[in-house]
Amino acid sequence: MFIWVEIVLAAAILAGIRLMSTPETAVQGNRLTALSLLTAIVLVLWRNNILPQPIIVVSLAAGAVLGLVLALRVTMLQMPQMVALLNGLGGAASMFTAIVALGDRSDAAAFADQVTGGLAVAVGGVTLSGSLVAAGKLHRILSQQPVRIRLAYRLVVAGFLALLFLAPLMRSQASGVELTAWMPALGACALMAGVVLALPVGGADMPITISLLNSLSGIAASICGFVVDNAFLVAAGAIVGASGFILTRIMCGAMNRSLAQVLTGATAAGTVPDAAYAGQKPVETETATSPAPPGPESVAGKEAADRAPFDPVEALIEAKSVVIIPGYGMALGEAEGQVRDIYELLESRGADVKFAIHPVAGRMPGHMTVLLADVDIPYDKMVQIEHINPEFPRTDVAIIVGACDVVNPAANTAVGTPIYGMPILRAHEARRIIICNADTRPGYSGIENPLYNQDNVVLLLGNASSTLEQLFKDLSARASEKTGNG
């Protein structure tokens, strides 16, 4: 009888996700999924007669309130680390649940329970520590640079092997004592594995790691369903696992990198010859997209004048079609508001303005669309890479805001570099290009961007929010001048 209710609830989750495939119905979809989960919780409370246990009811309420407060206070800018943090909590819950479920029947735990319980502890632990490290990196508590930790890697593998070897011993003695020692050891090993997994990952690879951890949190929940014998839990966890898997694959494809390359930190820092950095002070991999300390205005102005083959203000005033390309630098410089102002000004002058979205721009899947939606940019103005690329040759002006690698034409030509073969936004084909980046240093990949030396490019270097602010002021002055004259 309950199995049918569970099937209906699982179907409701799938229907909810189906609704999430268009922006118009997505809000209802999310609410349907939430309702399905809520029903499942009430069902479990009622079926197991849990309500008379105050500690459980209080925990449930406390968690709900805490989650609510957290969710209402977080800003859209903090979203990547919020998602990572919540992910980690889910993993922790799965890990603890498996320990509790097994701990209680440790004396007579069946072999199958030990296996599934062990798996839940392992996957949950990796999710927990991996997500916390990722959240720390995104919140800039931890360095975003890729770190290579070979020794730790080997230690973790050795730890898992040792535990696997000890497992049959534990089983043959079949007393709770060994199990109680073995499980925490496994948990500790899993936590270390999570750190080893997330620590080597540099900033621009974050979307891949986040997606992978998302998948793992679902799988951990699903395995927990095996441990406590709950089919709905198995199904819901599996759906999350599949979702994370799809996102991971899409993100890897968008960077033309394999998961293994990302997880071992075999990126810019590892593959670019050190000579490339010779004579420079230690290069922070993020530099190309991070806001430089706001330097004197004249420096940015001079830089632009030196290379300027055209006046950016004139070009934009005359432009019929404009494509804006946001990157992580827009998020760092908090320049969304200025981008919106320029967008609205140009649209009001009759220009066709679009936003080009690269799948891995930013720090999580879809990061740029959330930031743009946050400043009221309509979603039908955000165009994905495959649809915007054919339009660049017809584009009068392309404005790049804090993006480097995703517009680097070297991706098509520089064989053997980390970005070779990576699909890029073909901004270099636009008639004129305005680049609002912090500096001209290479992006995360460490590969020089030949775009900076193109003749039809104007560089407005500095913090994107201040350079765009200035550009907006000049534009509005010029625009009112024009309307005043004509």
Added chain:
Amino acid sequence: MRRKEGADAVRLMMLFAVFVIASALGYRVIRQVPPLLHTPLMSGMNAISGVTVLGALTATAAALATGNRLLGALAIVLAMVNVAGGFVVTDRILKKFRAKR
């Protein structure tokens, strides 16, 4: 003991079938979600992964030792933060997506 493990095997097989079917159906449905909505998709899925609260509830309700009950209570709190926080955050993100008027 032997008999119990036999019954366990059947139960495991059924749960494994559920896992495979749910993954396959989920894969089909989720593939339709456009890149535009990948962030809310991820945070929504994130909220669903808090479904492990169901396991935490049953395990804690059955637990006897005080230590286990406390650990279980912690699991419930964390999973519930995941569920409530995840869904509300997703709702907030989705409400921001508007078409051009």
